[in-house]
Amino acid sequence: MRVWLAHLIFLPLAAWALITVLDFRAASNVVLWLVAAVIVHDLIIWPLYSVADRAGRLALPGPRINYIRVPAALSLLLLVVFWSTIRGKGAGTYTRVSGLEWDGYGTRWLLVTAALFAISAVVYGVRSRTGRQPAL
Protein backbone atom coordinates (compact mmCIF):
# COMPACT_ATOMS: atom_id res chain seq x y z
CA MET A 1 0.00 0.00 0.00
CA ARG A 2 2.74 2.44 1.01
CA VAL A 3 4.68 1.62 -2.15
CA TRP A 4 1.65 2.17 -4.39
CA LEU A 5 0.57 5.43 -2.73
CA ALA A 6 4.11 6.82 -2.98
CA HIS A 7 4.14 6.07 -6.71
CA LEU A 8 0.64 7.38 -7.30
CA ILE A 9 1.51 10.70 -5.64
CA PHE A 10 4.92 11.33 -7.18
CA LEU A 11 4.94 9.58 -10.57
CA PRO A 12 2.30 12.00 -11.93
CA LEU A 13 4.48 14.90 -10.74
CA ALA A 14 7.51 13.47 -12.54
CA ALA A 15 5.38 12.84 -15.63
CA TRP A 16 4.15 16.47 -15.51
CA ALA A 17 7.75 17.74 -15.47
CA LEU A 18 8.77 15.43 -18.33
CA ILE A 19 5.76 16.38 -20.47
CA THR A 20 6.21 20.10 -19.74
CA VAL A 21 9.89 20.10 -20.70
CA LEU A 22 8.83 18.67 -24.08
CA ASP A 23 7.27 22.09 -24.88
CA PHE A 24 10.73 23.66 -24.98
CA ARG A 25 13.47 23.85 -27.59
CA ALA A 26 15.39 20.63 -28.35
CA ALA A 27 13.09 18.55 -26.17
CA SER A 28 14.03 15.29 -27.88
CA ASN A 29 17.61 16.07 -26.93
CA VAL A 30 16.53 16.23 -23.24
CA VAL A 31 14.94 12.76 -23.50
CA LEU A 32 18.05 11.43 -25.23
CA TRP A 33 20.26 12.78 -22.44
CA LEU A 34 18.02 11.35 -19.70
CA VAL A 35 18.17 7.88 -21.26
CA ALA A 36 21.89 8.20 -21.97
CA ALA A 37 22.51 9.13 -18.31
CA VAL A 38 21.45 5.63 -17.16
CA ILE A 39 23.24 3.84 -19.99
CA VAL A 40 26.48 5.76 -19.45
CA HIS A 41 26.62 4.86 -15.77
CA ASP A 42 25.25 1.31 -15.75
CA LEU A 43 26.71 0.00 -18.99
CA ILE A 44 29.91 2.06 -19.40
CA ILE A 45 31.25 3.66 -16.20
CA TRP A 46 30.46 0.78 -13.83
CA PRO A 47 31.77 -2.03 -16.10
CA LEU A 48 34.94 -0.05 -16.90
CA TYR A 49 35.95 0.67 -13.32
CA SER A 50 34.97 -2.87 -12.24
CA VAL A 51 37.23 -4.44 -14.86
CA ALA A 52 40.07 -2.06 -13.96
CA ASP A 53 39.62 -2.82 -10.24
CA ARG A 54 39.54 -6.58 -10.93
CA ALA A 55 42.78 -6.33 -12.90
CA GLY A 56 44.33 -4.37 -10.04
CA ARG A 57 43.26 -6.97 -7.46
CA LEU A 58 44.72 -9.80 -9.54
CA ALA A 59 48.05 -7.96 -9.77
CA LEU A 60 48.08 -6.90 -6.10
CA PRO A 61 46.05 -9.30 -3.94
CA GLY A 62 44.82 -8.23 -0.51
CA PRO A 63 44.22 -4.81 1.03
CA ARG A 64 47.53 -3.42 -0.33
CA ILE A 65 45.56 -2.62 -3.52
CA ASN A 66 44.07 0.37 -1.70
CA TYR A 67 47.35 2.29 -1.85
CA ILE A 68 46.94 2.26 -5.65
CA ARG A 69 43.15 2.09 -5.83
CA VAL A 70 42.39 5.19 -3.74
CA PRO A 71 44.76 7.71 -5.39
CA ALA A 72 43.96 6.31 -8.85
CA ALA A 73 40.22 6.64 -8.24
CA LEU A 74 40.54 10.18 -6.83
CA SER A 75 42.65 11.22 -9.83
CA LEU A 76 40.14 9.70 -12.28
CA LEU A 77 37.24 11.32 -10.41
CA LEU A 78 38.91 14.74 -10.78
CA LEU A 79 39.56 14.04 -14.46
CA VAL A 80 35.96 13.05 -15.21
CA VAL A 81 34.25 15.76 -13.14
CA PHE A 82 36.55 18.56 -14.33
CA TRP A 83 36.86 17.09 -17.85
CA SER A 84 35.64 20.33 -19.37
CA THR A 85 38.21 22.55 -17.67
CA ILE A 86 41.04 20.01 -17.89
CA ARG A 87 40.44 19.35 -21.60
CA GLY A 88 39.54 23.00 -22.34
CA LYS A 89 36.09 22.01 -23.67
CA GLY A 90 34.53 25.30 -22.59
CA ALA A 91 37.54 27.44 -23.50
CA GLY A 92 35.89 29.23 -26.45
CA THR A 93 32.80 30.28 -24.50
CA TYR A 94 34.88 31.09 -21.43
CA THR A 95 37.26 33.41 -23.27
CA ARG A 96 34.39 35.16 -25.04
CA VAL A 97 32.43 35.88 -21.85
CA SER A 98 35.23 36.39 -19.33
CA GLY A 99 37.96 37.97 -21.46
CA LEU A 100 40.50 35.55 -19.93
CA GLU A 101 42.53 32.70 -21.37
CA TRP A 102 41.83 29.22 -20.09
CA ASP A 103 45.11 27.53 -19.42
CA GLY A 104 47.04 25.24 -17.13
CA TYR A 105 44.27 22.90 -15.99
CA GLY A 106 45.59 19.77 -17.74
CA THR A 107 49.10 20.15 -16.40
CA ARG A 108 47.76 20.90 -12.91
CA TRP A 109 45.79 17.64 -13.01
CA LEU A 110 49.04 15.73 -13.71
CA LEU A 111 50.71 17.38 -10.70
CA VAL A 112 47.70 16.66 -8.47
CA THR A 113 47.77 13.03 -9.62
CA ALA A 114 51.46 12.79 -8.70
CA ALA A 115 50.71 14.37 -5.30
CA LEU A 116 47.86 11.92 -4.58
CA PHE A 117 50.13 8.91 -5.25
CA ALA A 118 52.90 10.56 -3.19
CA ILE A 119 50.55 10.95 -0.20
CA SER A 120 49.53 7.31 -0.60
CA ALA A 121 53.19 6.24 -0.69
CA VAL A 122 53.94 8.20 2.50
CA VAL A 123 50.99 6.60 4.32
CA TYR A 124 52.10 3.16 3.08
CA GLY A 125 55.68 3.79 4.19
CA VAL A 126 54.70 4.99 7.66
CA ARG A 127 52.26 2.13 8.19
CA SER A 128 54.81 -0.50 7.07
CA ARG A 129 57.54 0.95 9.29
CA THR A 130 55.36 1.22 12.40
CA GLY A 131 54.21 -2.35 11.83
CA ARG A 132 50.60 -1.28 11.53
CA GLN A 133 48.73 -3.44 9.10
CA PRO A 134 48.85 -1.64 5.76
CA ALA A 135 45.11 -1.86 5.24
CA LEU A 136 42.17 0.51 5.27
Place this chain on the structure above:
Amino acid sequence: MKAPPGPFQPGFFRSPIRGPWLTGVLGLILLVLTAIVALTGFLSHIAYMPDLPGNAIVPADKDFPFTFDWPTSPTYLYAINQSLHTNVGLMVIPFLLAKLWSVIPKLFQWPPVNGPTQAIERLSIALLVSSSVFQLATGVMNAQYWYPFKFNFVVAHYYGAIVFVAAIAIHVIVKMPIVFRARRDREWMKPIQADMDEPTISRRGLIAFAGAGAGVLLLGNVGQSIGGPLRKTALFAPRRDSGFPVNKTAAAAGITPEMTGASYQLVLRVGDRVTAFTREDLLALPQHTATLPIACVEGWTTTQEWTGVKLSELARRAGAPDASQVLVESLQEGGVLRRASLSADQIAAGDAMLALKVNGADLSPDHGYPARVIVPALPGVHNTKWVGEMTFTA
Protein backbone atom coordinates in the same frame (compact mmCIF):
# COMPACT_ATOMS: atom_id res chain seq x y z
CA MET B 1 13.21 -19.00 -18.38
CA LYS B 2 16.88 -19.53 -17.64
CA ALA B 3 18.96 -16.59 -16.45
CA PRO B 4 21.34 -15.21 -19.10
CA PRO B 5 25.06 -15.61 -18.41
CA GLY B 6 27.28 -13.05 -16.71
CA PRO B 7 25.91 -10.67 -14.08
CA PHE B 8 22.47 -12.31 -14.25
CA GLN B 9 23.90 -15.53 -12.75
CA PRO B 10 23.81 -16.02 -8.97
CA GLY B 11 27.30 -15.77 -7.50
CA PHE B 12 28.55 -13.32 -10.12
CA PHE B 13 28.95 -10.46 -7.61
CA ARG B 14 31.77 -11.36 -5.20
CA SER B 15 32.16 -8.41 -2.82
CA PRO B 16 31.09 -9.34 0.74
CA ILE B 17 30.65 -5.73 1.90
CA ARG B 18 27.50 -5.03 -0.11
CA GLY B 19 24.38 -5.13 2.04
CA PRO B 20 21.62 -3.12 3.69
CA TRP B 21 23.91 -1.38 6.20
CA LEU B 22 26.33 -0.01 3.60
CA THR B 23 23.57 0.97 1.18
CA GLY B 24 21.55 2.53 4.00
CA VAL B 25 24.41 4.67 5.30
CA LEU B 26 25.33 5.86 1.80
CA GLY B 27 21.63 6.54 1.20
CA LEU B 28 21.32 8.67 4.34
CA ILE B 29 24.44 10.68 3.43
CA LEU B 30 23.06 11.23 -0.07
CA LEU B 31 19.65 12.20 1.32
CA VAL B 32 21.21 15.00 3.39
CA LEU B 33 23.49 16.21 0.58
CA THR B 34 20.85 16.12 -2.16
CA ALA B 35 18.33 17.83 0.13
CA ILE B 36 20.78 20.76 0.44
CA VAL B 37 21.39 20.83 -3.32
CA ALA B 38 17.69 20.62 -4.23
CA LEU B 39 16.61 23.17 -1.64
CA THR B 40 19.25 25.72 -2.65
CA GLY B 41 18.41 25.07 -6.30
CA PHE B 42 14.73 25.87 -5.83
CA LEU B 43 15.62 28.87 -3.61
CA SER B 44 17.82 30.20 -6.41
CA HIS B 45 14.88 29.81 -8.81
CA ILE B 46 12.83 31.98 -6.41
CA ALA B 47 15.71 34.45 -5.94
CA TYR B 48 15.34 35.36 -9.63
CA MET B 49 11.81 36.54 -8.70
CA PRO B 50 10.16 35.00 -11.77
CA ASP B 51 6.85 36.79 -11.12
CA LEU B 52 8.36 40.22 -11.96
CA PRO B 53 8.31 41.36 -15.61
CA GLY B 54 11.09 39.94 -17.78
CA ASN B 55 12.57 37.75 -15.05
CA ALA B 56 10.98 34.37 -15.77
CA ILE B 57 12.99 31.92 -17.85
CA VAL B 58 10.36 29.21 -17.38
CA PRO B 59 6.98 30.81 -18.30
CA ALA B 60 4.53 31.26 -15.41
CA ASP B 61 1.92 28.92 -16.91
CA LYS B 62 4.47 26.11 -16.95
CA ASP B 63 5.73 26.70 -13.41
CA PHE B 64 4.56 26.41 -9.81
CA PRO B 65 3.29 29.64 -8.23
CA PHE B 66 5.65 29.27 -5.24
CA THR B 67 7.54 32.54 -4.91
CA PHE B 68 8.31 35.06 -2.20
CA ASP B 69 10.12 38.39 -2.03
CA TRP B 70 13.81 37.41 -1.99
CA PRO B 71 15.47 39.27 0.94
CA THR B 72 18.26 41.83 0.53
CA SER B 73 19.92 40.92 3.82
CA PRO B 74 22.32 39.41 4.70
CA THR B 75 24.23 40.67 1.66
CA TYR B 76 25.99 37.32 1.16
CA LEU B 77 22.71 35.33 1.20
CA TYR B 78 22.79 34.45 -2.49
CA ALA B 79 26.55 33.79 -2.35
CA ILE B 80 26.01 31.23 0.43
CA ASN B 81 23.07 29.69 -1.40
CA GLN B 82 24.99 29.14 -4.61
CA SER B 83 28.21 28.08 -2.86
CA LEU B 84 26.19 25.33 -1.19
CA HIS B 85 24.37 24.39 -4.38
CA THR B 86 27.49 23.97 -6.52
CA ASN B 87 30.00 22.65 -3.98
CA VAL B 88 27.65 20.22 -2.22
CA GLY B 89 26.47 19.19 -5.69
CA LEU B 90 30.05 18.18 -6.52
CA MET B 91 30.29 16.26 -3.21
CA VAL B 92 27.22 14.21 -4.18
CA ILE B 93 29.04 12.65 -7.15
CA PRO B 94 31.38 10.15 -5.36
CA PHE B 95 28.68 9.17 -2.86
CA LEU B 96 26.25 8.53 -5.72
CA LEU B 97 28.87 6.37 -7.48
CA ALA B 98 29.43 4.38 -4.27
CA LYS B 99 25.68 4.00 -3.69
CA LEU B 100 25.11 2.75 -7.23
CA TRP B 101 28.01 0.31 -6.83
CA SER B 102 26.45 -1.05 -3.64
CA VAL B 103 23.13 -1.86 -5.36
CA ILE B 104 24.31 -2.74 -8.88
CA PRO B 105 23.48 -6.50 -8.45
CA LYS B 106 19.80 -5.52 -8.33
CA LEU B 107 20.07 -4.19 -11.88
CA PHE B 108 20.76 -7.75 -13.06
CA GLN B 109 18.17 -9.65 -11.03
CA TRP B 110 16.44 -12.52 -12.84
CA PRO B 111 13.60 -12.54 -13.73
CA PRO B 112 13.66 -8.75 -14.27
CA VAL B 113 10.33 -8.25 -12.49
CA ASN B 114 8.32 -10.31 -10.01
CA GLY B 115 4.93 -8.70 -10.41
CA PRO B 116 3.42 -5.23 -10.78
CA THR B 117 4.69 -3.72 -7.51
CA GLN B 118 8.26 -4.44 -8.44
CA ALA B 119 7.70 -3.29 -12.02
CA ILE B 120 6.57 0.17 -10.95
CA GLU B 121 9.35 0.38 -8.39
CA ARG B 122 11.96 -0.42 -11.01
CA LEU B 123 10.47 2.31 -13.19
CA SER B 124 10.83 4.91 -10.43
CA ILE B 125 14.40 3.70 -9.70
CA ALA B 126 15.23 4.20 -13.39
CA LEU B 127 13.86 7.76 -13.16
CA LEU B 128 15.90 8.37 -10.01
CA VAL B 129 19.20 7.16 -11.49
CA SER B 130 18.53 8.94 -14.77
CA SER B 131 17.57 12.29 -13.22
CA SER B 132 20.44 12.16 -10.67
CA VAL B 133 23.10 11.59 -13.30
CA PHE B 134 21.42 14.11 -15.63
CA GLN B 135 21.30 16.85 -12.98
CA LEU B 136 24.90 16.32 -11.90
CA ALA B 137 26.23 16.11 -15.46
CA THR B 138 24.38 19.18 -16.78
CA GLY B 139 25.20 21.21 -13.65
CA VAL B 140 28.90 20.38 -13.85
CA MET B 141 29.03 21.16 -17.59
CA ASN B 142 27.23 24.48 -17.15
CA ALA B 143 29.59 25.61 -14.38
CA GLN B 144 32.50 24.79 -16.72
CA TYR B 145 31.01 26.56 -19.79
CA TRP B 146 30.71 23.37 -21.84
CA TYR B 147 27.46 23.03 -23.76
CA PRO B 148 27.49 19.77 -25.72
CA PHE B 149 23.66 19.61 -25.49
CA LYS B 150 21.14 21.46 -27.65
CA PHE B 151 18.57 22.23 -24.93
CA ASN B 152 18.43 25.33 -22.74
CA PHE B 153 20.38 24.46 -19.58
CA VAL B 154 18.17 26.39 -17.14
CA VAL B 155 14.94 24.86 -18.47
CA ALA B 156 16.26 21.28 -18.54
CA HIS B 157 17.97 21.56 -15.14
CA TYR B 158 14.77 22.95 -13.58
CA TYR B 159 12.40 20.25 -14.83
CA GLY B 160 15.10 17.62 -14.29
CA ALA B 161 15.15 18.72 -10.65
CA ILE B 162 11.40 18.17 -10.35
CA VAL B 163 11.74 14.64 -11.79
CA PHE B 164 14.59 14.02 -9.32
CA VAL B 165 12.62 15.27 -6.31
CA ALA B 166 9.60 13.14 -7.26
CA ALA B 167 11.76 10.04 -7.80
CA ILE B 168 13.73 10.46 -4.56
CA ALA B 169 10.54 11.05 -2.58
CA ILE B 170 9.22 7.67 -3.81
CA HIS B 171 12.58 6.03 -3.06
CA VAL B 172 12.73 7.39 0.50
CA ILE B 173 9.16 6.31 1.30
CA VAL B 174 9.75 2.83 -0.13
CA LYS B 175 13.24 2.19 1.28
CA MET B 176 13.41 4.02 4.61
CA PRO B 177 11.96 1.03 6.51
CA ILE B 178 14.91 -1.06 5.29
CA VAL B 179 17.33 1.54 6.68
CA PHE B 180 15.54 1.47 10.05
CA ARG B 181 15.50 -2.35 10.04
CA ALA B 182 19.26 -2.48 9.35
CA ARG B 183 19.75 -0.20 12.35
CA ARG B 184 17.39 -2.18 14.60
CA ASP B 185 18.99 -5.50 13.64
CA ARG B 186 22.48 -4.05 14.23
CA GLU B 187 23.53 -5.01 10.71
CA TRP B 188 26.96 -3.42 11.19
CA MET B 189 27.72 -5.89 14.00
CA LYS B 190 27.08 -8.89 11.77
CA PRO B 191 29.96 -10.61 10.00
CA ILE B 192 30.16 -9.92 6.31
CA GLN B 193 29.00 -12.70 4.02
CA ALA B 194 31.51 -15.53 4.30
CA ASP B 195 30.76 -17.33 1.06
CA MET B 196 32.14 -14.52 -1.10
CA ASP B 197 35.66 -13.16 -1.76
CA GLU B 198 37.90 -11.85 1.01
CA PRO B 199 37.19 -8.13 1.35
CA THR B 200 39.94 -5.73 0.26
CA ILE B 201 38.28 -2.77 1.97
CA SER B 202 35.91 -2.46 4.94
CA ARG B 203 32.43 -0.98 4.74
CA ARG B 204 33.60 2.03 6.75
CA GLY B 205 36.65 2.19 4.51
CA LEU B 206 34.44 2.42 1.42
CA ILE B 207 32.40 5.26 2.96
CA ALA B 208 35.65 7.07 3.83
CA PHE B 209 36.83 6.44 0.24
CA ALA B 210 33.72 8.18 -1.13
CA GLY B 211 34.25 10.94 1.45
CA ALA B 212 37.81 11.43 0.18
CA GLY B 213 36.37 11.80 -3.31
CA ALA B 214 33.95 14.43 -2.04
CA GLY B 215 36.90 16.15 -0.33
CA VAL B 216 39.10 16.43 -3.42
CA LEU B 217 36.23 17.74 -5.56
CA LEU B 218 35.37 20.29 -2.86
CA LEU B 219 39.01 21.43 -2.53
CA GLY B 220 39.31 21.66 -6.31
CA ASN B 221 36.42 24.10 -6.56
CA VAL B 222 35.47 25.86 -3.31
CA GLY B 223 38.13 28.58 -3.56
CA GLN B 224 36.15 30.36 -6.29
CA SER B 225 33.13 30.46 -3.96
CA ILE B 226 35.11 31.99 -1.09
CA GLY B 227 37.23 34.41 -3.10
CA GLY B 228 40.12 36.47 -1.74
CA PRO B 229 43.49 34.74 -1.41
CA LEU B 230 41.80 31.31 -1.30
CA ARG B 231 40.57 31.72 -4.89
CA LYS B 232 43.89 30.34 -6.21
CA THR B 233 43.42 27.10 -4.22
CA ALA B 234 40.54 26.17 -6.54
CA LEU B 235 42.85 24.23 -8.85
CA PHE B 236 40.10 23.09 -11.24
CA ALA B 237 37.49 25.86 -10.95
CA PRO B 238 36.98 28.10 -13.99
CA ARG B 239 36.98 31.33 -11.97
CA ARG B 240 40.37 31.11 -10.27
CA ASP B 241 42.47 33.42 -12.46
CA SER B 242 40.92 36.79 -11.68
CA GLY B 243 40.12 38.32 -8.31
CA PHE B 244 37.34 40.33 -9.93
CA PRO B 245 35.87 38.02 -12.57
CA VAL B 246 33.79 39.26 -15.49
CA ASN B 247 30.63 37.28 -16.22
CA LYS B 248 30.23 38.76 -19.70
CA THR B 249 32.62 41.15 -21.45
CA ALA B 250 31.44 44.33 -23.18
CA ALA B 251 32.58 42.84 -26.48
CA ALA B 252 30.55 39.66 -25.93
CA ALA B 253 27.50 41.76 -25.03
CA GLY B 254 27.88 43.94 -28.16
CA ILE B 255 28.56 47.13 -26.19
CA THR B 256 30.57 49.63 -28.27
CA PRO B 257 32.43 52.80 -27.11
CA GLU B 258 29.90 54.91 -29.07
CA MET B 259 27.02 53.57 -26.97
CA THR B 260 28.75 54.48 -23.69
CA GLY B 261 30.52 57.70 -24.81
CA ALA B 262 29.55 61.38 -24.57
CA SER B 263 26.08 60.75 -26.01
CA TYR B 264 25.18 58.29 -23.21
CA GLN B 265 22.04 59.09 -21.24
CA LEU B 266 20.29 57.13 -18.52
CA VAL B 267 16.55 57.30 -19.17
CA LEU B 268 14.16 56.98 -16.21
CA ARG B 269 10.47 56.39 -16.89
CA VAL B 270 7.38 56.45 -14.70
CA GLY B 271 4.26 56.16 -16.82
CA ASP B 272 4.55 58.97 -19.40
CA ARG B 273 7.09 60.92 -17.38
CA VAL B 274 10.64 60.67 -18.75
CA THR B 275 13.79 61.96 -17.04
CA ALA B 276 17.28 61.68 -18.51
CA PHE B 277 20.70 61.90 -16.88
CA THR B 278 24.16 62.08 -18.40
CA ARG B 279 26.94 60.35 -16.47
CA GLU B 280 28.05 63.78 -15.16
CA ASP B 281 24.50 64.39 -13.89
CA LEU B 282 24.61 61.06 -12.07
CA LEU B 283 28.01 61.86 -10.51
CA ALA B 284 26.54 65.18 -9.28
CA LEU B 285 23.81 63.35 -7.31
CA PRO B 286 24.44 62.23 -3.70
CA GLN B 287 26.88 59.29 -3.81
CA HIS B 288 26.73 56.15 -1.66
CA THR B 289 29.52 53.64 -1.05
CA ALA B 290 29.10 50.02 0.09
CA THR B 291 31.06 46.77 0.03
CA LEU B 292 28.89 44.14 -1.62
CA PRO B 293 29.41 40.72 -3.18
CA ILE B 294 28.43 39.66 -6.66
CA ALA B 295 27.48 36.00 -6.55
CA CYS B 296 27.05 34.01 -9.75
CA VAL B 297 24.52 31.21 -10.05
CA GLU B 298 27.51 29.06 -11.09
CA GLY B 299 28.93 29.37 -7.57
CA TRP B 300 31.72 31.95 -7.84
CA THR B 301 31.78 35.13 -5.79
CA THR B 302 33.66 38.41 -5.69
CA THR B 303 33.29 41.19 -3.13
CA GLN B 304 34.13 44.79 -4.09
CA GLU B 305 33.59 48.37 -2.89
CA TRP B 306 30.97 50.07 -5.06
CA THR B 307 30.09 53.78 -5.30
CA GLY B 308 27.06 55.24 -7.01
CA VAL B 309 23.53 56.62 -6.67
CA LYS B 310 21.06 54.80 -4.43
CA LEU B 311 18.16 53.22 -6.32
CA SER B 312 15.76 54.89 -3.86
CA GLU B 313 17.26 58.28 -4.86
CA LEU B 314 16.74 57.50 -8.55
CA ALA B 315 13.16 56.39 -7.87
CA ARG B 316 12.51 59.69 -6.10
CA ARG B 317 14.05 61.74 -8.92
CA ALA B 318 12.09 59.77 -11.49
CA GLY B 319 8.88 60.68 -9.68
CA ALA B 320 8.09 57.32 -8.06
CA PRO B 321 9.38 57.61 -4.47
CA ASP B 322 7.47 54.49 -3.38
CA ALA B 323 8.09 52.47 -6.54
CA SER B 324 6.66 48.95 -6.39
CA GLN B 325 9.07 47.64 -9.02
CA VAL B 326 11.54 48.71 -11.68
CA LEU B 327 12.47 47.13 -14.99
CA VAL B 328 16.19 47.74 -15.62
CA GLU B 329 17.32 47.45 -19.23
CA SER B 330 20.85 47.24 -20.53
CA LEU B 331 22.17 49.03 -23.62
CA GLN B 332 22.66 45.52 -25.05
CA GLU B 333 20.59 45.00 -28.16
CA GLY B 334 19.94 41.31 -27.75
CA GLY B 335 20.64 38.30 -25.63
CA VAL B 336 19.00 36.71 -22.62
CA LEU B 337 19.32 38.51 -19.29
CA ARG B 338 19.77 41.93 -20.94
CA ARG B 339 17.07 43.16 -18.58
CA ALA B 340 15.79 42.33 -15.09
CA SER B 341 13.09 43.61 -12.76
CA LEU B 342 13.68 44.50 -9.13
CA SER B 343 11.13 44.48 -6.31
CA ALA B 344 10.07 47.33 -4.00
CA ASP B 345 12.30 45.92 -1.22
CA GLN B 346 15.28 45.74 -3.55
CA ILE B 347 14.80 49.37 -4.70
CA ALA B 348 14.45 50.52 -1.07
CA ALA B 349 17.40 48.50 0.31
CA GLY B 350 19.93 50.87 1.91
CA ASP B 351 22.90 49.65 -0.16
CA ALA B 352 21.06 49.05 -3.45
CA MET B 353 22.56 51.41 -6.02
CA LEU B 354 23.32 52.25 -9.60
CA ALA B 355 27.08 51.97 -9.30
CA LEU B 356 29.33 54.37 -11.25
CA LYS B 357 32.63 53.43 -9.64
CA VAL B 358 34.25 50.37 -8.10
CA ASN B 359 37.10 50.55 -5.58
CA GLY B 360 37.28 54.32 -6.14
CA ALA B 361 37.83 54.18 -9.93
CA ASP B 362 35.36 54.42 -12.82
CA LEU B 363 33.81 51.11 -13.78
CA SER B 364 35.70 49.38 -16.58
CA PRO B 365 33.75 48.62 -19.79
CA ASP B 366 33.64 44.92 -18.87
CA HIS B 367 32.23 45.69 -15.42
CA GLY B 368 29.39 47.79 -16.83
CA TYR B 369 30.61 51.34 -17.60
CA PRO B 370 28.92 53.84 -17.56
CA ALA B 371 26.57 52.50 -14.85
CA ARG B 372 25.44 49.18 -13.40
CA VAL B 373 23.02 47.91 -10.79
CA ILE B 374 24.32 46.47 -7.49
CA VAL B 375 21.72 45.10 -5.07
CA PRO B 376 22.59 43.11 -1.93
CA ALA B 377 21.88 39.34 -2.13
CA LEU B 378 20.68 39.60 -5.74
CA PRO B 379 21.61 36.79 -8.20
CA GLY B 380 24.71 38.00 -10.10
CA VAL B 381 23.22 38.38 -13.59
CA HIS B 382 20.33 40.50 -12.29
CA ASN B 383 22.86 43.21 -11.39
CA THR B 384 22.36 44.61 -14.90
CA LYS B 385 25.44 46.20 -16.52
CA TRP B 386 25.55 49.08 -19.05
CA VAL B 387 22.17 50.32 -17.78
CA GLY B 388 20.33 52.40 -20.41
CA GLU B 389 16.76 52.58 -19.11
CA MET B 390 14.92 52.11 -15.84
CA THR B 391 11.12 51.93 -15.95
CA PHE B 392 9.61 52.41 -12.49
CA THR B 393 6.08 51.36 -11.55
CA ALA B 394 4.65 53.81 -9.03
